[in-house]
Every structure is written in C-alpha cells, then in structure tokens.
Amino acid sequence: LFIIGSASVTWKCHVIVLKTTCSWMCVATVGFLLFLAVCLLYLPDSVSQSFASTAEKSSEVTLLIWTHPFSRYRRLPDCQALYQVSGCTLTDDWRAYPHADAVIIHHREIATNVSELPPEPRPRLQKWIWMNFESPTHSRGLWRFEGVFNLTMTYRTDSDIFGPKPRLVVWVISNWSESHARVLLYHQLSRYVQVDVFGRAGRPIPGDSGSDSLVRLVSKYQFYLALENSQHTDYITEKLWNAVLAGAVPVVLGPSRDNYERFLPPEAFIHVDDFATVRELAQYLLLLRRSPARLQRHLDWRRSYRVHQPSFWAEHYCTACVAVKNAKGRTDVVTDIANWFQS
Template identity: 70%
Template sequence: YMYIYIYNFFRGLLACDLTPDHHPKKIEHSAVTILIWTHPFGRFRKLPDCYVRYQIGGCTLTDDRRAYTQADALIIHHREVATGTDELPPEPRPCAQKWIWMNYESPAHTARLGYFEGVFNLTMSYRTDSDIFLPYGYLIPRERAPLRGPTRSHLLRPRLVAWVISNWSESHARVAFYYQLRRYIQVDVFGRAGRPLPEDSGGGSVVRLVGRYLFYLALENSQHTDYITEKLWNAVLAGAVPVVLGPSRQNYERFLPPEAFIHVDDFPTVRALARYLLMLRRNPARLRRHLTWRGGYSVHQPAFWVEHYCTACRAVSRTRGRTGVVKDLTRWFHS
C-alpha cells in the first residue's frame, strides 16, 4: 500500500523522526543553519530545538534576518510574499544558499504563483512529489500504540454525522453537498456556520467532539492532488468513519486502506450515500468492516510548524552542495 511507502519514505529520506522515543540514536549529518524568513500567517512562534524534539543534530534555526548571509537555506512561506505583506530576500543570494518554497494551502487558495518561477530551489508541501514532503497526517504500521479497534459501544454511538467547518462559502462544492445530504439525514454542524465548538477549540476538542459520532464529514474546501488535510485525520483519531470529498478515491488510498473511508464519489447520488450511512447504523457488522483495519496502525499528525522546520533542516543537510532551481512552479502545483 502507498501509505506504507509514505511511512518508509519519511523514515529513510526527507522527513524528521516522529518522536525521540521512536529513534533514540542521534542522526549524524552535517550542520546547517536555516533562516525562517517568514513566519506563516504572521504568527511568531518559538523555534524548536530539532535535536531535543526529533534527535536531529547539527540544526540551527533562526528568524534573525541578520543571519541571511550565513544561512544555508531560507524557508519562505508563500502567503506572505504573495500578498505583499513581506518581500523576498535581497539578491544576489549567498553562494549555494537554498530557498525553500513552503505552502500548505490548496492551489485554489494559492495566488500569484507565476511571480515566483525560477526563484526557489526546493518545494515543501503536502504533495507527495514535493522536494520535501510532509503531509497533514499519515499512518504508521504496527506501532506500539495502535488505534483502538471497534468495540460494541463504538459501533453503537448514538449520534450519526458531524461536520466542523470554519470557512463557509456558498461557492464551495462541500457546501452544495451538505445542502443535499441534510435533505435525507441529520447532520450536526459545528463551527462558525453551526453550533459553537467546546471552549478548547484546538484539534483535541474536535477529536473529542467527533468521538461521539459514527461518521464525520471530512470535506475539503477544494479538490486537488494530495490535498487531504487534518479533517480526515481528526476523524480517524476520533474513531469515526470519514466521509470524504476531495481528490479521487485512488488519491486517498495513497494514505489509507480502501475500507478506512467512504468517498462521496462511490455513490451515484447523495441520496444513495445517505441510505448507505443509515444502513451501516442499523448493521454494526457491516460498519465494523470500515473500522477493523485500525488495529494495525497509529496516526501521526506533524506539529505545525515545528516539525516542518526540522524536516527542512534535515533535507538541506542531506542535499548540501546541490542547488537546482524549481521550474514551472505553477504548472507543477496545479497538476
């Protein structure tokens, strides 16, 4: 399965180790300095110690722009330079310095890509074909603390379908889908467009909330290759079966077993999908088929943006001396 490949890819190539407990031995590589040129969305965060967090030695992270001439690489978050709230670093850049384009928005919400053709040396995103690949989440096969398998109480959860949404737009396909689905079954909506979330509105509270439901609508704001966000992984952690709208089923199967989710495209109509969900509620044996896979995996959700910086540091260390240029950034990201 592709998701096993993804896990091995992280361990052996670009991604940083998941926790110090997973890999207690220090990773030897050459020391590098990474300058965080733009803090994502203008939110300043304390920079991590990559050795303490992920056992990656020789990694110095800084956001002090006075280190520009000494930095081996710069991480530049797309949103800030695209909107004009910040500018690209001055040219000419230091010899062999890498500029890393980092972006975790979908192409539909990534403006002005054409302004940055031939500017960057590495890409970092959720796409599997990025130079530095780190998705919103992934499965880890047969770890010491696998996901909890289905229990009787799990299969008999009293609430049917939940949806948490903060960015409501009538132009989104997911909103049109919701309007159709609610004609046939009850959907409990939370967030700005529905009921308020618990006071602790972080990911943990969403998981606890979704844990009361059999199904969760993991509906992306746009449909693009590999654009599978925390919505899916929150559902998996909560033990709810995700009903997904995003890229194709084949794309989702890069990250999950085929029975781990229900894709809206599997049904000829929204009404047929609603009937299937109601059937599963009445038939726990059939519902169990969507959940039994869980015993063989645990889930890892990278910490934004701590793990991303350390992942980039490791990648730069392993590619020292090689400085290519990202050509056709727009065509690649929209492909």
C-alpha cells in the same frame, strides 16, 4: 371452602381409585398435592403480586458511577422514564460501593493514576465495567489494566456492552461559501440525514476549540464529513486525520479515491464518488448505523495500522532541516511551480 384474605374459592375433589397396593397414606399425599396445586392456581391478586414483587426485587441492580467522564458532573438519568429500563438504580455516591452490583469506571480518569480505582478487595460478585469511547490513540496506559475489569463498554461492536456513538454525522467548517462543492453536498445530504454543523459556520465547538476539543467532539459521532474546500492532487488536510484520530469513519470529498488510498486502506474511508447520488450515500450511512457488523468493516483496519499526525509547525521545520542537510552543496531551482502545483 378455603378462604385466603377476602377471596373465597370453592372446588370439588375427585380422587381416582389407586391400586390396592397403595396405602391410605399414598392417597392422602396425592390429595394434599392436588389441594396445594389448586390453592396456587387460585391465589388472590394481592398474594400473587407479592410474589411478583419479590421476583422483581431480585432483578434490581445498583450501578455506581465512579467518576463522571472528563470530570464534568452530569445529572444521572432516570432509566425507567427515558428508556423503559426498570430495576436500575444509578448513583455517584461512593458510599454505595459496598453494596453496588457494578461500578462503571471511565478510562480517562484512571489512565495515568491507578490509585483512582475503587478500593480492593471489591465486594463479592461486584463487576467493574471499563468504559471508554475514545479512540486507541487517545487511550493512554491500557497496559495497566490487564485482568482488572469484568466487562467492557466501548464503541466497538465486540465489546461486552456495545455503546454505538449516539450521533450520526458531524461537520466542522469555518470557511463557508455557497460556491464550494462541499456546501452543495451538505445541503443535499441534510435532506436525508441529520448533519450537526460546528465551527465558525455553525455551533461553537465545546471546550477550548483546540485540536483535542475537536477530536473529542467528533468522537461522539459515527461519521465525519472530511470535505475539502477544493479538489486537487494530494490536497488532503487535517480534516481526514481528525476523523481517524476520533474513531469516526471519514466521509471524504477531495481528490480521487486512488489518491486517498495512497494514505489510507480502501475501507478506512467512504468516498462520495462511490455513490451515484447523494441520496445513495445517505442510505448507505443509515444502513451502517443499523448494521454494526457492516460498520466494523470500516474500523477493522485500525488493528494493523497506527496513525502519525505531524505537529504543526514544529515537525515541518525539522523535516525541512533534514532535506536541507541532504541537499547541502546544491542550489537547484524549481521551475514551473504554478503548473506543477496546480496539476
């Protein structure tokens, strides 16, 4: 009889006869090992739970949020309650720095001021995580951080920690008219996928409603509806470029695909004319959300191109100045302006 706590375990021992060359010490050793194995098998729950508790503690981690993104305080989540992630402690208290397993550092707050990084030397085995969900166009000072971080967390599928944009489709619209083809498209598309609408015809744009606020809003989504209010040759407005700058894939309605390909590579956008029905378009967007590798095909072109967005209206005035200089001494006139522009 062997007693552990209040639990009792009884067993019979059967020792196999060994070769005569084995001494009684060998038999005793084998017997002890059998005894120990049986004890471990019959440990009571209270003892086995303490072993499990020790194992769980070894897998617990503390993550320090060094700065809240864009300097806006947000209450830290309960990972267990929201996502069933156990053993994770989140804190924004800098006093936890010496014993934190990792520090999450948002790029915007350190982009122009390296001194905002945590102090060196960092604690042994501590990881620094570079977090950035802005597009490269809006990520200044990247060259400053070569060899600084241990892990990356971005919207790119080849990040160490892949963080896809949490929302699917967004549309920003001010001029709403039921007679517009884009409004009809919205009504049909919203039957199959969630479309968040902002602008005068929807929810207010967070922030000051300037171009930067718009790009920040769109950057939270995977797809942006760049739908023109009318379809004409080369009539492609800032809607397209806001999506590109934000790192979202534009879903376009406007001139033909060939027309858009004068300005962007074929894979840089999704044209509604590529699909027989709006339902097929919706199914494709959902497919891309489930397949990061497929989605990446619409983003890889960015490695070979950069986007220049003219500044309204200053750059236009200066471009006109160059044209006037080139036409100096000539007074040609434009004929058939209406037919040309409407063609």
